[in-house]
Amino acid sequence: AYSCWDFTKNEQKQFEALQRLYESGSINCNEMLDLANIYMHRFDYDKAIRLYMECAEKFDSAGAFWNLGSLYQNGLTQNGKADIKKAISYYEKSAKIGYLAAKEDLVNIYLGIGDKEIVPFINNSEAKKYIDNILQEEKLLGGLYLTLWYCLSNDFSTAREILENIDFSESDSLQKLHGFFSLFLFKTLHSVSFFISIEQIMMLLFNKEM
Numbered sequence: 001a002y003s004c005w006d007f008t009k010n011e012q013k014q015f016e017a018l019q020r021l022y023e024s025g026s027i028n029c030n031e032m033l034d035l036a037n038i039y040m041h042r043f044d045y046d047k048a049i050r051l052y053m054e055c056a057e058k059f060d061s062a063g064a065f066w067n068l069g070s071l072y073q074n075g076l077t078q079n080g081k082a083d084i085k086k087a088i089s090y091y092e093k094s095a096k097i098g099y100l101a102a103k104e105d106l107v108n109i110y111l112g113i114g115d116k117e118i119v120p121f122i123n124n125s126e127a128k129k130y131i132d133n134i135l136q137e138e139k140l141l142g143g144l145y146l147t148l149w150y151c152l153s154n155d156f157s158t159a160r161e162i163l164e165n166i167d168f169s170e171s172d173s174l175q176k177l178h179g180f181f182s183l184f185l186f187k188t189l190h191s192v193s194f195f196i197s198i199e200q201i202m203m204l205l206f207n208k209e210m
Contacts, residue, residue: 011038029059036067045076056093065094066102073105073114082117084109095130100138106130107145111152113183124149140166140173144180144201151197163204177205 018035021027027035036051049071056064069090075082088109094102109118110127131149135142143166150159168177181198 014038029055029061029064032059033061033063033067036064040067040071040076045071046078049077056090060097062094062097062099062102065090065097066099066105069094069102069105073109082115084117084121088121095133100134103130103134104141107134108183111148124153140168140170140176141180144177147201147204148197151200156200159200160204163201 015035015038018027018031018038021031022035032051032055036048036055039045039051040048049068052064052068052071055061056068069087071077072083072090073087077083088106091102091106091109095106107127107130108114109121110123110130112119112122128149131142131145134145143162147159147163147166150156150162168174170176
């Protein structure tokens with residue numbers, strides 16, 4: 001019954017309980033993820049990676065694959081260097097299982113939203129593939145990504161049409177919108193067209209009744 005680790009309460013008690021489960025061999029997928037998360041938030045990335053890898057192999061865990069991708073993308077490994085190729089590999093395994101966050105991270109890499117290390121991996125056709133996939137389960141987020149994709153392709157007419165058809169009536173729409181634009185804070189965007197595209201989307205949203 002340790003499916004959700006509490007970061008602020010009884011941390012050591014939960015850690016010890018999870019460690020006992022792990023050592024006894026009776027730990028389940030969520031518990032192993034929680035134990036790996038504890039190690040990660042204690043900055044013991046080597047142990048976190050080993051546990052995520054074990055969880056991924058043993059349980060085919062989308063969350064474990066995603067966490068591995070995040071650690072390698074951000075250079076939170078033994079050598080301290082980002083490995084985007086390995087990150088993509090783990091994200092793709094997670095996305096194949098259906099993990100939405102992994103699909104978003106793949107879109108961000110393929111569109112060039114991030115640090116300079118991802119620039120060699122920019123791939124508009126791969127980005128579009130995962131955007132179409134996101135659209136099947138998350139219309140608003142997928143629509144915003146698709147709008148950005150067409151803006152980057154300098155097809156502002158199609159971008160405007162897509163944005164006009166996005167439904168912002170859901171209760172959490174503004175939260176999702178804020179989350180989308182927060183992607184671009186403190187990020188290295190790979191071209192001037194990115195700034196133009198974000199400006200265009202902002203202008204379209206400003207003129208849209210929400």
